[in-house]
Amino acid sequence: MSGQKDRVFSTRRYPCEECPLRPLPLFREFETQELAFISKFKKGELAAAKGATVLVEGSHSAHLFTVLSGWGFRYKLLSDGRRQILNYVMPGDLIGLQGSIMGEMQHSIEALSDMLLCMFQRDELPELYQRHPELAYDITWLASREERMLDENLLSIGRRSALERAAYLIAFIADRAVGVGLNGKKPIEIPITQQHVADTLGLSLVHTNKTIRKLVERKLIVWKDGCEVTDAKGLRQLAGWEGLGEGKRPLI
Amino acid sequence: MSGQKDRVFSTRRYPCEECPLRPLPLFREFETQELAFISKFKKGELAAAKGATVLVEGSHSAHLFTVLSGWGFRYKLLSDGRRQILNYVMPGDLIGLQGSIMGEMQHSIEALSDMLLCMFQRDELPELYQRHPELAYDITWLASREERMLDENLLSIGRRSALERAAYLIAFIADRAVGVGLNGKKPIEIPITQQHVADTLGLSLVHTNKTIRKLVERKLIVWKDGCEVTDAKGLRQLAGWEGLGEGKRPLI
DNA sequence: CGCGGTTTTGAGAATCCTCAAAACCAGTGG
DNA sequence: CCACTGGTTTTGAGGATTCTCAAAACCGCG
Numbered sequence: 001m002s003g004q005k006d007r008v009f010s011t012r013r014y015p016c017e018e019c020p021l022r023p024l025p026l027f028r029e030f031e032t033q034e035l036a037f038i039s040k041f042k043k044g045e046l047a048a049a050k051g052a053t054v055l056v057e058g059s060h061s062a063h064l065f066t067v068l069s070g071w072g073f074r075y076k077l078l079s080d081g082r083r084q085i086l087n088y089v090m091p092g093d094l095i096g097l098q099g100s101i102m103g104e105m106q107h108s109i110e111a112l113s114d115m116l117l118c119m120f121q122r123d124e125l126p127e128l129y130q131r132h133p134e135l136a137y138d139i140t141w142l143a144s145r146e147e148r149m150l151d152e153n154l155l156s157i158g159r160r161s162a163l164e165r166a167a168y169l170i171a172f173i174a175d176r177a178v179g180v181g182l183n184g185k186k187p188i189e190i191p192i193t194q195q196h197v198a199d200t201l202g203l204s205l206v207h208t209n210k211t212i213r214k215l216v217e218r219k220l221i222v223w224k225d226g227c228e229v230t231d232a233k234g235l236r237q238l239a240g241w242e243g244l245g246e247g248k249r250p251l252i
Numbered sequence: 253m254s255g256q257k258d259r260v261f262s263t264r265r266y267p268c269e270e271c272p273l274r275p276l277p278l279f280r281e282f283e284t285q286e287l288a289f290i291s292k293f294k295k296g297e298l299a300a301a302k303g304a305t306v307l308v309e310g311s312h313s314a315h316l317f318t319v320l321s322g323w324g325f326r327y328k329l330l331s332d333g334r335r336q337i338l339n340y341v342m343p344g345d346l347i348g349l350q351g352s353i354m355g356e357m358q359h360s361i362e363a364l365s366d367m368l369l370c371m372f373q374r375d376e377l378p379e380l381y382q383r384h385p386e387l388a389y390d391i392t393w394l395a396s397r398e399e400r401m402l403d404e405n406l407l408s409i410g411r412r413s414a415l416e417r418a419a420y421l422i423a424f425i426a427d428r429a430v431g432v433g434l435n436g437k438k439p440i441e442i443p444i445t446q447q448h449v450a451d452t453l454g455l456s457l458v459h460t461n462k463t464i465r466k467l468v469e470r471k472l473i474v475w476k477d478g479c480e481v482t483d484a485k486g487l488r489q490l491a492g493w494e495g496l497g498e499g500k501r502p503l504i
Numbered sequence: 505c506g507c508g509g510t511t512t513t514g515a516g517a518a519t520c521c522t523c524a525a526a527a528c529c530a531g532t533g534g
Numbered sequence: 535c536c537a538c539t540g541g542t543t544t545t546g547a548g549g550a551t552t553c554t555c556a557a558a559a560c561c562g563c564g
Contacts, residue, residue: 076407079492084410086403101389101396107403129389133381136388137353143395144353150402151338151359155328157409158336158454162552193510202410207552209512223511240331414520445542459520461544475543 014045014068014118021068021092021251026179028248037132038252043119048072048111055096055109063119064096066252070115071182071191075199076107085200087149088112088173091180092251094142100125113191120252138250145249157202160239162211165201168239170221174229175244190227197227266297266320266370273320273344273503278431280500289384290504295371300324300363307348307361315371316348318504322367323434323443327451328359337452339401340364340425343432344503346394352377365443372504390502397501409454412491414463417453420491422473426481427496442479449479 014020016039021027030038046065048054054072055061072089086107089095099105100122129136149172156168174188182188198208215221220235222228229235236243266272268291273279282290298317300306306324307313324341338359341347351357352374381388401424408420426440434440450460467473472487474480481487488495 074403076403078407078411082411084407086406097392098396098400101393102400106400126385126389129385133378133385133388136385136392137378137381140349140388140392140395141353143392143399144350147395147399147402148350148354148358150399150406151326151328154338154402154406154409155330155336157406158452159330159334195510200410204553205510206512206554210552213512447542456521457542458522458544462520465544 014116015039016042019068019251021180024092024179024181026246026249027092027251030251034132034135037128037135041120041124041128043121046117046119048115048117050111050113052111053108054111054115054117055099055105055107057105057108059099059105060103061096061099061105062122064094064100064122064125065117065119067091067093067095068116068118071112072109072115073112073196073200074107074109083199084202085196087146087153088176090176090182092249094139094252096122097139097143112196135250135252138252141250142252145246156239162201162203162207163214164239165203166197166208166211166215167220167235168241169197169200170215170227170229171232171235171239171241172244174232174235179246187222188229188232190229192226194223266368267291268294271320271503273432276344276431276433278498278501279344279503282503286384286387289380289387293372293376293380295373298369298371300367300369302363302365304363305360306363306367306369307351307357307359309357309360311351311357312355313348313351313357314374316346316352316374316377317369317371319343319345319347320368320370323364324361324367325364325448325452326359326361335451336454337448339398339405340428342428342434344501346391346504348374349391349395364448387502387504390504393502394504397498405452408491414453414455414459415466416491417455418449418460418463418467419472419487420493421449421452422467422479422481423484423487423491423493424496426484426487431498439474440481440484442481444478446475 016035022030043063045068046054048070054065057076067089069091072095074086074089074095075083076086077083089109095109096105098107128139152172156165160168170190173190177183177188177190194208194212195205197212198205201208203211212221212223215235216223218234220231220238222230268287274282295315297320298306300322306317309328319341321343324347326338326341326347327335328338329335341361347361348357350359380391404424408417412420422442425442429435429440429442446460446464447457449464450457453460455463464473464475467487468475470486472481472483472490474482
């Protein structure tokens with residue numbers, strides 16, 4: 001289900017000044033000075049292969065990361081192996097902050113596809129707070145955003161039916177994905193298995209399969225090596241969800 | 253289920269220097285200088301009566317708060333009225349941060365008991381970030397902590413059985429409550445109804461009742477005008493939960 | 505061709521839900 | 535003091551949802 005190995009550290013820099021993400025309309029403009037600091041803050045890049053564990057629960061990783069490309073997911077395990085996926089991570093997301101701020105990681109992160117990550121040094125975070133209050137504010141902003149997403153997910157798992165839950169999940173991921181330009185072609189393709197969906201929704205694999213089948217019958221999605229979203233509006237409608245309508249956001 | 257009214261603003265100050273919470277062993281020591289700033293940051297106090305809505309989803313409240321005394325809960329509603337309680341708030345918790353950082357509140361907060369809240373001005377937050385990086389860091393710390401609690405709750409709702417879920421919830425609340433000295437007598441008394449438990453666990457009221465009854469039969473709790481925890485260890489064991497074992501934490 | 509991972513299907517069982525009504529209890533007004 | 539009220543807890547019963555177990559189908563890959 002996961003591999004610890006497959007990690008490749010590359011010191012070769014993807015210079016922040018030529019960041020492929022930053023030009024996207026989703027992200028706010030940054031001062032040259034801020035950019036310079038971030039560039040200095042960045043210690044290198046980490047390539048994680050599909051299936052690799054990027055961060056492990058219980059560890060005290062010295063790093064935190066911003067996703068440059070690829071997909072991943074955050075999860076927790078119960079002692080008997082039951083798994084709950086907490087959220088998905090995609091380009092622009094800051095990961096490992098919890099561990100950096102509070103010490104120990106309380107969740108794991110696994111790569112859903114090959115990923116490229118910007119690496120930052122945990123112990124330089126205080127310096128960032130000292131010297132760049134706006135960036136500090138941005139980090140809090142990102143933490144609040146994660147909290148907001150978790151609130152939504154909790155609402156969904158707690159109070160929506162299986163079908164609504166599935167529709168919400170896919171609509172939610174699709175919405176985020178288009179924001180960061182992950183839809184190369186028209187329909188967004190989400191590289192997940194039905195086991196991931198089950199572990200996200202808190203359902204069994206069998207029932208998840210039957211639920212997804214209903215979404216396919218309704219022509220809201222196509223399932224083919226992952227999920228292709230064909231009718232995002234229909235999904236939102238089924239879930240009774242407005243969409244996340246985010247404005248500009250920071251990118252560390 | 254809630255009342256918008258019952259809010260009493262009192263300008264009378266509970267001076268930060270005589271904060272009843274700060275001396276607790278749970279909270280980290282603060283520099284005189286930091287304390288002075290917080291004291292200036294604090295604009296007054298808000299008394300919320302039991303059942304009052306402290307913050308409403310969709311609003312752009314000009315304030316954020318730290319709970320001085322009393323209990324409350326954060327929740328979200330689906331358009332048809334289904335309610336999900338996201339977390340409980342108790343003394344020392346900072347609330348309304350999401351709204352302050354990101355603009356609009358995306359959840360509501362209701363008082364479970366009479367509450368007393370320290371009021372801060374949202375638009376002075378940037379100044380705090382400018383002038384007191386350590387406090388800024390503390391705020392991020394608190395946001396990360398909330399995220400961590402949500403992760404745990406999500407795991408619980410998604411992957412634990414009804415009985416385990418109930419045990420976890422009560423053990424979790426109890427653990428937090430003893431930390432902030434909410435157990436006047438021996439057994440911790442949690443001022444919630446079974447409807448609250450149901451809306452937290454994502455269960456129906458009827459099934460919640462039957463589940464709680466099992467906990468009572470096992471002599472883990474007593475239900476009498478709310479929940480009295482008689483065997484916290486037993487609850488943790490049933491839930492397969494370690495406890496939160498928090499170290500020192502900040503108090504804004 | 506065989507293998508492992510993923511999806512699909514069937515069937516019976518457990519969990520959890522809804523509906524409905526009663527019991528209980530503190531507070532209120534007559 | 536008592537009847538009434540509203541909120542909360544309890545109980546019963548049938549039904550829907552979701553689960554587990556088991557097996558087959560499918561599919562890319564070596």
